[in-house]
Amino acid sequence: MQLIIANWKNNPKTLARAKSLFLSIRQRAHKLKNIEVVVCPPSLYLPELSVGVSSLKLGGQDCSWKDSVPLTGEIAPSMLKSLGAEYVILGHSERRRYLQETDALINRKIKSALKGGLKVIFCVGDETRNQIRRGLDGIGGAGMVRLAIVYEPLSAISTQKGSPVAPSELRQKKALIQNALKQMFSRAVAQKVRILYGGSVNEKNIKSFLGAAGMDGFLVGQASLNSSRFLRLLRACERG
């Protein structure tokens, strides 16, 4: 089953537009089979989107590294959970790059999220092996079952033109990630953890990544902000 993460980042700019986008996707996505879709809106929109029965799951885009100390402006994993989120994205390259998030901080956030009962979408980029080693340090095999890894090289994110990585390169990256997981944990963990690709994936290029690259899913930014484009992408994934 493909895991598709819609990363809305800091979009849409109003709650009304967020609701309309979500409903439009929800209405047409309920018939999709063999595909798990997680929408990650700005967290302040979560309460408005988590109402009613939905085939779409929800996720946050970040969470705090500790639940129990005063942290101005931060959102604890327990808060995300109480707003209906099942997942949280951590280690996204934009946060690493613009907010100077380090591997050590991301490691603490992952532990905090898992402890808080969330599933983690852990993003790694160009320094894949080191980011995995440091980011997953001290996390037990039981926690790894609730974690997926997204490979997204910085140069492929938000390119607009849609010129991401070659499928053959992704196959190598997946093997590298599985090898790193095998060394850190076990062969069973390496086989179980879902490995996704993110970076300018859209409804046109998705086909080239399906099958050939052997990814377990995709993290989609820009193309998830238009319901028609996103639905086309989801249908292509469903067909495989």
Ligand code: PGA
């Ligand atoms: P994009 O974003 O699909 O717009 O490149 C991907 C991401 O959030 O990493």
